[in-house]
Amino acid sequence: MEIAFITIYLCILIYTIFKVLLDTYSTPKTLAYLMLIMLVPFLGILLYYSFGINYRHKRTTSIGVNSQTDFDLSYKNKDVDNTEKLIEKSVDEILHFQPLVHFLKGLFQENLSENNFKLLINGEEKFPEVLKSIATAQHFIHMEYYDWENDxxxxxxxxxxxxxxxxGLKVRVLYDDYASKGIKKNIVKELKNGGVEIYPKIKVKLAKFANRINHRDHRKIIIVDGKIGFVGGINISDRYDNSIDTGLYWRDTHVKFTGLLVHNLQRHFIVSWNTAQLEKLAYSKALFPTIELIENEDIRALGQVVAGGPIYPMSNIMLSxxxxxxxxKEKLYITNPYFIPNESIMDALKQAAISGVDVRLMVPEKSDSAIVGAASKFYFNDLLNAGVKIYLYKKGFIxxxxVVADGLVSVVGTANMDIRSFDLNFEIMSVIYGKLFAANLEQSYISDLENCCEIKKEDWGNINVFNRLKYAVSRLISSFL
Incomplete structure (x- = not known):
């Protein structure tokens, strides 16, 4: 009896080890799971199957891939691809970033297009633009938001x-079921009763027990009539509007645009929509109308969209x-609130700095997550030794x-620089090519530096052992967040 029991246990153990090795792509998690199941008999295996496998991931990935494939079949070749013509026409606005254009096109068929862009700083600038765009909508409004609050x-x-x-307009809304749980008993019900089609991107059961291991729809996008688009880091909440006193200054960035880039945004929204509920949307001229750019006060530039999430075969956000x-080649200005990079991103930043690129990283002085804030600091020493300049934003929470690169390429989006944004969450960001828009975003960065303190290499070298240990432990824990 005892021999049979041991045999069964060893078979389960060997099977579990193989499963961990084949299914877990993160090296820290793989090592942690292997140590757990081998050093803690029985209980280790039980804990792995209880918490180490994201069963929702398998279902979400399957449904999402099918939705992506089905929609792309109806969408394929509907928009004219002017990528090469635009590169040739605007070579001085792209220069040595032509390989990036081709990379994003090859990564997920993201065509380059000409658009009008408006940079929006904080909720004070974003929300009036959003309300104005929604008020003038004539056909439909699509929204997909991580955090919507009842305020x-x-x-x-x-x-x-x-x-x-x-x-009579069609209004379709997706929200993250966990982050926006505060509106389910009020705003969601009111919108449904008023004829708005609103659904969670992924239904979370037992929300009180849900944690960050579950996938999140971290996107913040709006599409109006298929002609106006919004994307960036600003959720729907009073705290992003500093004209409303919420007790803490919030610094964030969004972008509004018109042009064919809206069609790229619409493409990804529809895949999310088709994943979340039963009504399937297909390509139609009503959803993807003809767009004629008009001259206005906005900035004319070229753009592409990068979407990421568990349904995609590669880590689109990280690779971008x-x-x-x-x-x-010259300068790289980065702002990100949750900086827990993988080895590839660390190597790219260090290589750039060592090569003479002016690499600057701006992060919050105080994070809204103590573990994430401490984990970020683990990487500072290596970056400082490579020549990266690190700034802590002190005015409030950034x-x-x-990203602004060489005064040519700008990134405004929803994606953090951590494993969640790289592989687990649904993210989206705009990549904008053009000197004028980059100059505006760069000036915003320079202005933010006035509210920062720079970490000096010699000062950081004096950090005591206790803090170094805290940063190292936080980095390990962050892999499971």
């Missing part, structure tokens, strides 16, 4: 959506950051996710 801003947008739905960092 002044959240209810303003809700009331306007109800008004547009009552006038890596390509930009590798191509930079939540922007932006």
């Amino acid at each position: 002044i801003v959240g209810n303003k947008i809700k009331d306007l959506l109800l008004k547009k739905a009552a006038s 950051y890596f390509r930009i960092f590798s191509l930079a 939540h922007a996710k932006t």
